[in-house]
Amino acid sequence: MDRGPGRVLASVLGIYVHIPFCSAICNYCNFNRGLFEPGLKERYVSALLTEIRQEGDGSRADTIFFGGGTPSLLEPFEIEAVIDACAEGWDLNGDTEITLEANPETVTPERLAGFRGAGVNRLSYGVQSFRDDELVRLSRLHSSAKAAEAFAMARAAGFDNISLDLMMWLPQQAVSQWLESVDALIALGPDHASLYMLEIYPNAPLRDAMARGRWSVAPEDDVAEMYLAGLGRMDSAGYEQYEISNVARPGRQARHNLKYWTDGEWIGLGCGAHSTRSGTRWKNLSDTEDYISAVERGTPTATDRRVLSADQRLEDALFTGLRLNAGLDVGIVRQRYGVDVWARYGEQFQPFLDRGLLSYDGSSLRLPREGMLVAHEMMAVFIG
Amino acid sequence: MDQAFIRNFSIIAHIDHGKSTLADRFLELTGALQAREMEAQVLDAMDLERERGITIKAHPVRLNYTAKDGRQYVLNLIDTPGHVDFSYEVTRSLAACEGALLLVDAAQGVEAQTLANAYLAVENNLEIIPIINKIDLPSAQPDECKRQIEDIIGLDSSDALLASAKEGTGIAEILEAVIDRFHPPAGDAEAPLKALIFDSWYDAYRGVVIVVRVIDGVVRPKMKIRLMALGQDYEVDQLGVFSPKAIPVTELGVGEVGFIVANIKRVSDAKIGDTITEIARPAQEAFPGFTELKPMVFAGLYPVEGHQYAELREALDKLRLNDASFFYEPETSVALGFGFRCGFLGLLHMEIVQERLEREYDMDLVTTAPGVLYRVTTTDGVVQEIDSPAKLPDAGRITKLEEPVISAMILTPSSHVGPILQLCQDKRGVQKKLEYLKSDRVLITYELPFNEVVMDFYDRLKTISRGYASLDYHVTDYWESPLVKMDILVNGEPVDALSIIVHRDAAYERGRALAAKMRELIPRQMFEIAIQASIGNRIIARESVKAMRKNVLAKCYGGDISRKRKLLEKQKEGKKRMKRVGNVEIPQEAFLAVLKLGTD
Numbered sequence: 001m002d003r004g005p006g007r008v009l010a011s012v013l014g015i016y017v018h019i020p021f022c023s024a025i026c027n028y029c030n031f032n033r034g035l036f037e038p039g040l041k042e043r044y045v046s047a048l049l050t051e052i053r054q055e056g057d058g059s060r061a062d063t064i065f066f067g068g069g070t071p072s073l074l075e076p077f078e079i080e081a082v083i084d085a086c087a088e089g090w091d092l093n094g095d096t097e098i099t100l101e102a103n104p105e106t107v108t109p110e111r112l113a114g115f116r117g118a119g120v121n122r123l124s125y126g127v128q129s130f131r132d133d134e135l136v137r138l139s140r141l142h143s144s145a146k147a148a149e150a151f152a153m154a155r156a157a158g159f160d161n162i163s164l165d166l167m168m169w170l171p172q173q174a175v176s177q178w179l180e181s182v183d184a185l186i187a188l189g190p191d192h193a194s195l196y197m198l199e200i201y202p203n204a205p206l207r208d209a210m211a212r213g214r215w216s217v218a219p220e221d222d223v224a225e226m227y228l229a230g231l232g233r234m235d236s237a238g239y240e241q242y243e244i245s246n247v248a249r250p251g252r253q254a255r256h257n258l259k260y261w262t263d264g265e266w267i268g269l270g271c272g273a274h275s276t277r278s279g280t281r282w283k284n285l286s287d288t289e290d291y292i293s294a295v296e297r298g299t300p301t302a303t304d305r306r307v308l309s310a311d312q313r314l315e316d317a318l319f320t321g322l323r324l325n326a327g328l329d330v331g332i333v334r335q336r337y338g339v340d341v342w343a344r345y346g347e348q349f350q351p352f353l354d355r356g357l358l359s360y361d362g363s364s365l366r367l368p369r370e371g372m373l374v375a376h377e378m379m380a381v382f383i384g
Numbered sequence: 385m386d387q388a389f390i391r392n393f394s395i396i397a398h399i400d401h402g403k404s405t406l407a408d409r410f411l412e413l414t415g416a417l418q419a420r421e422m423e424a425q426v427l428d429a430m431d432l433e434r435e436r437g438i439t440i441k442a443h444p445v446r447l448n449y450t451a452k453d454g455r456q457y458v459l460n461l462i463d464t465p466g467h468v469d470f471s472y473e474v475t476r477s478l479a480a481c482e483g484a485l486l487l488v489d490a491a492q493g494v495e496a497q498t499l500a501n502a503y504l505a506v507e508n509n510l511e512i513i514p515i516i517n518k519i520d521l522p523s524a525q526p527d528e529c530k531r532q533i534e535d536i537i538g539l540d541s542s543d544a545l546l547a548s549a550k551e552g553t554g555i556a557e558i559l560e561a562v563i564d565r566f567h568p569p570a571g572d573a574e575a576p577l578k579a580l581i582f583d584s585w586y587d588a589y590r591g592v593v594i595v596v597r598v599i600d601g602v603v604r605p606k607m608k609i610r611l612m613a614l615g616q617d618y619e620v621d622q623l624g625v626f627s628p629k630a631i632p633v634t635e636l637g638v639g640e641v642g643f644i645v646a647n648i649k650r651v652s653d654a655k656i657g658d659t660i661t662e663i664a665r666p667a668q669e670a671f672p673g674f675t676e677l678k679p680m681v682f683a684g685l686y687p688v689e690g691h692q693y694a695e696l697r698e699a700l701d702k703l704r705l706n707d708a709s710f711f712y713e714p715e716t717s718v719a720l721g722f723g724f725r726c727g728f729l730g731l732l733h734m735e736i737v738q739e740r741l742e743r744e745y746d747m748d749l750v751t752t753a754p755g756v757l758y759r760v761t762t763t764d765g766v767v768q769e770i771d772s773p774a775k776l777p778d779a780g781r782i783t784k785l786e787e788p789v790i791s792a793m794i795l796t797p798s799s800h801v802g803p804i805l806q807l808c809q810d811k812r813g814v815q816k817k818l819e820y821l822k823s824d825r826v827l828i829t830y831e832l833p834f835n836e837v838v839m840d841f842y843d844r845l846k847t848i849s850r851g852y853a854s855l856d857y858h859v860t861d862y863w864e865s866p867l868v869k870m871d872i873l874v875n876g877e878p879v880d881a882l883s884i885i886v887h888r889d890a891a892y893e894r895g896r897a898l899a900a901k902m903r904e905l906i907p908r909q910m911f912e913i914a915i916q917a918s919i920g921n922r923i924i925a926r927e928s929v930k931a932m933r934k935n936v937l938a939k940c941y942g943g944d945i946s947r948k949r950k951l952l953e954k955q956k957e958g959k960k961r962m963k964r965v966g967n968v969e970i971p972q973e974a975f976l977a978v979l980k981l982g983t984d
Contacts, residue, residue: 016942067942199937220908224933244936259943266943274944281946306946316945319952351967355910375936376955377910383952 013061013277014259015086017048018270019071020288023106027139027206028198032272032286033069044270044288045078047295049085051269056089061267063097063256066120072102076114083119097255099124099163104142104150112157122254123154124163124192130184131177134170137215138206144184151188161252163192168226170198171206171215178226179233186237191252195230196245197223224373231369244323244372261324263317263336279313281306311384314339319379327359327366341365348381387639388568389455392597394462394477396502397487398495398854402517406487406549406558407445407461413555414447414459416627443583444595444641446625451563459562460641462582462597464501468856469730472677475504476582476657479673480597480641483511483566485558486533490516490524490546493825494532496795496854502537511566514544515558520551536795536821569639577601577609577662579636579644580671584654586706590622592648595641596660599671602637603660609646612670613658618646652708677709679727680788680859681734681838682771684715684752684881685741686723688961688972692747693722699745700724703737710737715772719879719965720750720975725772728754731838750963752881753978756835759786759862773883776869779920786862788834791816794845796853798824803848811836812887834859835885840979870895870924872902873916877966884978895925897981905974908932913968 021036021044064086066079083098099122100115115123129135130144142150147164154162164185168178185193200206200217210216218226231241239247243261246254259266268275271291273284282305285291294301308316314337321328330341342360349365352358357371358378367375397403410416447459464477478484484505488494505512514533516526530541545561547554583595596603603609607620622645624632636642648654656677659670687696700712711727728734734754741747761767761784762777770776792813796804798820808815808830817829832841837857845853870891872882882902886894895917902915906929917925937951962969973980 014943018942065942197934197937220932220934221930227934260945268942272942274942274946276943276945283944316949319948320945351910357910373934373936374910374932376952377932377935380952380956380959383949383956 011265013059013090014063014065014256014264014266015061015090016256016266016268016273016275017064017066017071017082017086018268018273018284019066019068019074020044020271021073022068022070023073023103024139024141027209028200028204030201030204031069034288036070036073040288040292041074041078043292045074045081047292048082048270050295051301052082052085052089055267055269056086058089058091061086061090061092062095063259064092064099065256066098066100068101070103070106071100072106072111072115076111076118079115079120080118097122099254099256101126102150104147107150107153109153109157112153112159116157116159121159122161122163123159124165124194125150125154127164127185128167129170129173130166130181134173134177134181137171137209137213138167139209148184148188151190160191162190163194163248163254164188164190165194165196166230167196167198168230169217169223171210171213171217173218173226175218175222175225175229179229182230182233186233192246192248192254193234193239194246195227195234197227227373228369240325241369242325244367244375258324261320263313263321275302279308281308310337313337315382315384318382322365322367322375322379323372325366327364329364331363345381349378352378385458385637385640387571387573387637389457390460390569390639391457391483391562391566392460392462392481392569392639392641393483393485393562393566394464394481395485395487396464396498396505396512397517398489398492398498401487401489401492401495401498402549403487406485406515406517406547406555407463409549409552409555410447410459410461410559411445411628412552413559414449416445416447443626443628443643445628446641448627449559449563452560453563457563458640459559460597462641467730467732468497468500468858469728469733471500471504471858472675473583473656474501475508475673476580478505478508478510479671480580480582481508481510482569483513483562485562486512486514486537486539487517488514488529488533490518490526490529491521493525493529494536494795496793496856499537499795499827500793500856502539506539512539513558513561513565514539514541515554516544516546517549519546520548520553532821532825536825536827571598571638572600573602573638575600576665576667577603577607577660578667578671579603579660581611581654581656581658581660583656584651586651587645590645592645592651592654594644594646594648594654594660596636596644597641598636598638599659600638600667601662602635603644603662604635608663609644609660610663610666611654611658612661612667613655613674614653616653617663618648621645621647650704650708651706652704655708677729679709679711679729679757679771680834681728681730681754681756683726683728683734683754684717684720684723684772685712685726685738686717686720686750686752686881686963688748688750688963690721695745696724696741696747696749699741699747700726702745703740707737709733715774717752717774717881719881719970720752720963723750727771731842748961750881750972750975752975753884754838755885756788756838758788758867758885760784761786773869773885774880776885779868784864785867786864787867788859789831789861789863790834790837790857791860792830792832792837792855792857794828794830794853794855795821796826796828796849798826800849800853801826801828804828804845804853807841807844807848808832811841812890831860832857833863833865833887836887840981843979868919870898871918872898873914873918873923874902874906874968874970875914875966876916878918879965879970881975882977891919892924894978894981895919898978899925899927901977901981902974903927903929905977906968906970909969911967 020033022033098120100120101124127147132143234247241247242253265277271288272286282302284301359366395403444462449457462477464474516529533541578600579596579598581594587593605620610617624630625642657674661667709729712724715725758770762781813830813832819827866888867885868888870886871878899915899917912931913929915927916923962971
């Protein structure tokens with residue numbers, strides 16, 4: 001019997017560390033980030049260390065994830081200081097997954113060796129595309145060649161767990177062009193890959209660029225084709241899909257990100273970081289300066305603290321769980337929440353089951369790929 | 385008061401030709417309002433206006449004016465609605481006047497609305513003083529305007545006055561002309577009371593407030609009165625005039641204009657055009673011209689969410705308190721559930737009612753395509769009027785089907801004549817007249833089936849003339865026509881709320897266009913959706929909405945589950961705003977798709 005992710009509901013804590021600096025602002029990105037500034041960075045790292053000392057409560061944790069922004073803009077010694085502080089604050093064992101998000105143009109063999117030495121054991125490169133024309137349209141600072149070079153450097157530095165991010169549905173991208181990037185990724189042979197659809201948020205500068213350049217994005221049917229064909233190639237290359245947009249070589253699933261989909265718990269450190277713990281959600285102050293001053297003054301960094309109702313916890317567990325290939329284990333839900341998913345929602349799911357967009361084998365609800373493409377239609381069923 | 389010193393008049397003008405600015409100047413000049421309090425006062429009136437809803441006009445204002453002859457006059461300025469939907473109300477307001485100021489924008493010239501209302505004034509034997517307004521504009525052409533007034537309307541414009549209401553020039557001259565050239569009211573002060581109702585509205589504190597012009601006799605508080613058309617009796621509670629604030633008076637004598645409060649509960653009990661008389665000494669005859677207002681345009685109004693039905697009924701009840709010209713009765717649709725068939729004076733009236741329901745009563749509505757009142761003769765010889773496609777008998781039982789026809793006056797720059805004639809032909813019109821009023825200005829008169837006009841005529845006229853053509857119309861007749869009922873089927877099921885009555889020859893084209901429009905408006909869903917147009921059992925058009933392929937967002941940034949959740953909630957909310965017909969979710973705007981054909 002399959003005991004893959006989704007079968008085990010995580011209870012060990014994940015630690016997310018937000019690094020809000022970038023060397024340039026990408027035209028499609030609306031994450032919490034700002035331009036790199038050395039002085040600000042030093043104060044920020046010091047604030048982070050203070051927050052870690054305050055938050056650490058000795059509980060078990062098995063992942064640290066440096067996300068951004070561009071975390072690879074930090075110096076290796078700074079990353080090391082954060083990891084060490086986490087090790088003091090929480091109970092990490094030797095098997096902790098420590099991921100650093102990196103942009104290809106920010107790394108050198110020396111820096112990579114430094115990160116490795118600091119304890120980072122997983123790298124996640126924001127490659128996005130292996131076509132230079134697409135990278136230019138996205139205002140990215142690296143080229144396809146630079147991405148390949150950064151990948152080789154990471155391998156040389158001893159990283160044996162590397163993930164690459166690719167985006168489909170880019171302006172002007174046709175199905176065949178998307179598949180070129182997928183093939184280029186497969187040729188490098190990373191251990192993990194994320195295949196995302198670009199979402200262009202309403203006021204993104206990319207929208208203006210698209211209007212000026214008269215660029216368009218592929219129609220809905222082509223995007224579906226990109227998704228299915230891209231994943232098909234990953235299958236053939238020996239990767240296993242475990243979540244709507246993530247594939248990995250056996251044993252290389254992102255342990256940290258799985259906590260988000262398996263009703264797990266995580267603590268977010270740094271500005272704008274989100275936490276979910278003991279049925280409560282909160283978010284740190286988004287603005288970098290606000291966050292630093294709050295830490296320096298000793299006032300709370302958390303805002304928007306919300307105790308989730310039993311129904312909300314259940315609904316969130318249900319809709320996030322459906323993202324996994326392993327599916328949503330109705331037995332575990334019954335155990336945790338005392339709710340029979342099938343009895344409560346079965347009727348509303350019937351039309352999806354009839355169309356083969358969802359399957360139910362008596363123990364798990366699963367989305368086949370065609371179903372994953374329209375996952376939100378089914379997830380909305382859970383929302384009260 | 386001595387009727388020799390009263391003048392009752394109105395201002396006839398096209399929208400934006402400066403009517404309200406001129407009225408404000410009159411108020412200022414006569415001291416009815418201090419310049420400083422002006423803004424606030426006018427705004428108050430607008431609030432009241434909004435509460436009153438559909439009449440879209442201000443209440444009459446009494447101006448005390450000391451003329452150059454040193455005498456004190458009372459000038460009653462009576463407003464008229466500016467839209468064709470309310471032309472009956474215009475005639476009643478004009479009947480309360482002896483004169484009208486015909487206000488024409490010096491740069492724009494005469495428009496269809498001005499023309500139509502000027503004709504009404506002439507028919508009511510009013511004296512007319514032409515005023516050329518906005519002479520301060522660089523593009524002003526006063527001589528050209530005068531020529532148009534003579535050529536188009538047929539009025540002597542040699543003594544037209546020039547003014548700029550905006551700059552305040554020529555205002556006193558206008559008031560002097562009102563005194564010199566308009567007659568004082570005729571009428572017999574000793575005769576039995578006869579007062580014409582030309583406006584009424586509902587006031588939450590006082591009940592119905594009716595606005596009257598005393599034709600003969602006098603009305604006083606405590607007088608027992610009768611509304612002649614309905615034969616209902618009341619006792620006068622309050623009398624007053626608007627100056628522009630409401631001021632109580634102890635009597636309204638012959639020729640005077642003012643308001644009466646008499647414990648009347650509903651505006652439908654105080655019909656515009658009715659005559660008030662004294663029970664003790666009744667008038668022999670009512671003032672002529674009273675007509676029961678009949679709704680002309682019909683549509684279904686449904687709550688988006690079924691449980692709002694009771695709320696909608698309550699909202700309609702309240703609206704009707706204030707608007708007697710609007711009609712409704714319960715209607716059931718297979719597709720939309722429980723709702724109401726509503727009748728309106730015209731399209732603008734329909735829009736106003738809809739907007740008030742949405743804004744003031746917070747209703748979420750689905751409106752079906754507007755239609756008109758058809759006359760159907762069935763094989764058993766019975767003639768009935770039907771206001772909804774659903775009520776049309778089977779084709780086999782119909783021996784005669786008639787539709788209302790309007791006489792439409794379109795005034796346009798000559799450069800747009802070609803496309804406008806084409807539009808009128810497309811809409812099955814019959815040309816009656818085409819006059820070049822001058823080399824670049826044309827008056828087109830057409831007979832048009834009214835149902836074609838309520839569909840999308842006005843929008844298209846405005847589009848093809850770039851907004852320059854103006855339209856006025858009134859229903860004149862019924863035509864026998866080969867009309868058919870066209871149904872729209874969604875996944876094989878007819879959606880009753882989408883059925884329309886259409887001319888047989890236009891059915892194919894309309895069916896194809898409507899099916900194509902529906903394809904655009906219905907979002908992709910989990911399965912393919914077939915959209916068909918049919919007449920009887922014959923399918924005349926077919927479109928399909930392909931099954932949805934993608935609805936998923938991938939990124940989950942740093943564990944921000946709330947954001948994902950919000951997205952799903954938003955999606956769910958969007959679905960709630962659609963109507964589920966069978967297993968298909970249909971957005972509200974799709975039910976009005978027929979109005980949007982050929983406009984994009």
